Amino acid sequence: MKNGKKRSICYLVIIMITTMILIPFSVNSQVIDLMYPANKNENTAEISSFINSVDPSVYTFSDATILIQKKILYKNVESEIKNEMGKYATKFTSLNKYPHSNVHPERQIYLFLAVSDEKDSVSTKYAIFDAQTGRILTKGSNRQIKQ
Known part of the structure; x- marks a missing residue:
């Protein structure tokens, strides 16, 4: 060559x-464009006025032992579960691990957590709504038989 x-x-x-x-x-x-960018400093409706627009069966039980309804930042979901749910916090492990890649950690959300502790089982429900748009970001439920 x-x-x-x-x-x-x-x-x-x-x-x-x-x-x-x-x-x-x-x-x-x-720069990644997020579907739900930070809105920490924006004025969004309080949860008390938002609750009226949501079907309660989405986030609670008629016989809920514990019901948490809060407006928080998305980054605080796990700490709120640990702080508010006490011995039931481990029942929300699927929510703890839920990564929503389109939500900025500084985004305002409405967090709903419910527990129904019955004689033979423990049922949980959760729902997260975007506080600015009112759209549901995730929801779920679980039932575990007591040992």
Whole structure:
């Protein structure tokens, strides 16, 4: 092979390697547009006025032992569960691990947690609504038989 061809191939390989190294950095440095951006300082409705617009069966039981209804920041969901639910906090593990990638941690949400502790079972329900749009972000329920 001639020196000119070797040099061209070297330049091509260097360009390809440089491109492969730089592409991930340029993608990671882009600003991600969140569906639910931070709104910590915006004025949103208090939970007492929001409750009237939601069907209670979405977030509670008719015989709820514990019912928590709060407006908080999304980043505080796990700490609120631990602080408010006491011995029932472990019953909400599916919610604790729920990663909603489109919600900024500084986003205001309405958090609903309910527990129905009966003789033979413990049932839980949760719902998270966006405080600005009123849209539901996640909800779920669980029932565990007592040992």
